[in-house]
């Protein structure tokens with residue numbers, strides 16, 4: 369499998385190589401005998417270090433797209449190349465490896481494990497990556513420090529506010545220094561102060577060289593990105609560089 373490590377310098381010399389390359393991608397859901405085509409032919413290229421917002425109304429296919437980009441689901445037709453590798457040709461082990469070690473996820477519902485203290489949640493991607501325990505702990509605490517929660521490492525998610533839980537989720541997303549960070553409505557359940565915190569953390573990640581795909585239906589949130597892709601009824605409607 370091609371190297372897909374966090375290495376902005378190497379990539380900077382080869383800007384033609386996209387991190388994400390979708391060609392003619394469709395996704396059809398089947399429920400019993402009923403079929404629904406949630407994506408109807410999507411072409412999209414995202415280069416290394418780009419910060420892209422994907423916008424669209426509810427039901428337009430944003431989460432479907434995110435699940436495909438994150439290798440959480442498989443496409444129906446078309447191709448998805450991730451760092452040059454055809455995802456359709458990878459087996460389940462390679463896909464799990466990509467998900468756990470190369471992609472950082474932030475979800476609207478935080479998706480933290482309630483029984484584990486914050487730092488145990490943050491170290492999870494490293495557990496899957498077979499990083500030794502002492503190093504996992506050190507890196508988890510460092511990631512919590514980056515999101516301003518060093519003093520909350522031992523708290524369980526239920527003992528934290530929504531904004532703090534999402535910052536823990538961001539720490540978990542960045543702990544493995546992923547090549548790609550995917551955030552699906554990360555501020556959808558947050559108040560304005562916590563929204564500002566999370567968006568500024570994403571800005572920091574972008575500045576540090578990560579490629580970020582941020583899914584949102586809020587224009588204010590999308591404006592933080594450099595490029596806005598609008599999705600409507602399973603198709604890309606517009607694709608605009610905004611800064």
Ligand SMILES: Nc1ncnc2c1ncn2[C@@H]1O[C@H](COP(=O)(O)OP(=O)(O)O)[C@@H](O)[C@H]1O
Pocket residue numbers: 397398399404406424425426427428429430431432433
């Ligand atoms: N697992 C599924 N089975 C059937 N239909 C689905 C499934 N997931 C999503 N859909 C449908 O696909 C469309 C796009 O959904 P989604 O990607 O979640 O949209 P968005 O995130 O933009 O709100 C919607 O009409 C939704 O009802």
Ligand SMILES: [Mg+2]
Pocket residue numbers: 430431432
């Ligand atoms: Mg959605």
